Amino acid sequence: MSLPQPGDYIDIHVHGGKPAKGIFILESLMAHENKMAENISGIAYTYGIHPWFLDEYNHKQQISLVLNAVVNPCVIAIGEAGFDKLRGPSPDLQQRVFEEQVIISEKNFKPMVIHCVKAWDELLASNKSLKPHMPWLIHGFRGSPELARQLTSKGMYLSVWFDYVLRPESSDLLRTLPTERFFLETDGADVDIRDMYIKVSHDLGISVDELKIRILSNYKNFFNL
């Protein structure tokens, strides 16, 4: 299993990433794409069913792909999985398939990476009823400081939406996030993770090197390394 090295920029949520010197990526494979995780230095993988690409006809086959992938040591988390009120199938199907993936996460001791759009009540209710032992990471977060506090108080980690991080108005959220609970990501967009580290280190009044140490420590805690 490939691990981030001290000094690496960690990009916690990527699609279609390429290995690059000094950057460690967590590549998010979606079951409907039917791609395999390979052992490549600088890359680890998540594997899961994205709610956008889920329907009544494909969900069983996608679950069996997740079950096949989860035994691969390069696959270190389940997801992205979750809820989307703006796109995807019925809330009921989204809920069922999310819960099936949480069970896979728990049984295999691999944490969850979560996509959540306008479904925070559903997410919090699932967290309450499923009582997971594995930590959950919300990717693409762009909610209020209050919502961030609510989620992190339940033990969840947040990765802030790439576009929002780079905007000046994200500074307030970034300053109020518990530093032991956050990550940065490019989500497959044409942006540079290094620019995000520069922006956030400015917001927090620390150096890029200190921010790298902080995020590496969050990575180790999230994955129980």
Ligand SMILES: [Zn+2]
């Ligand atoms: Zn994504």
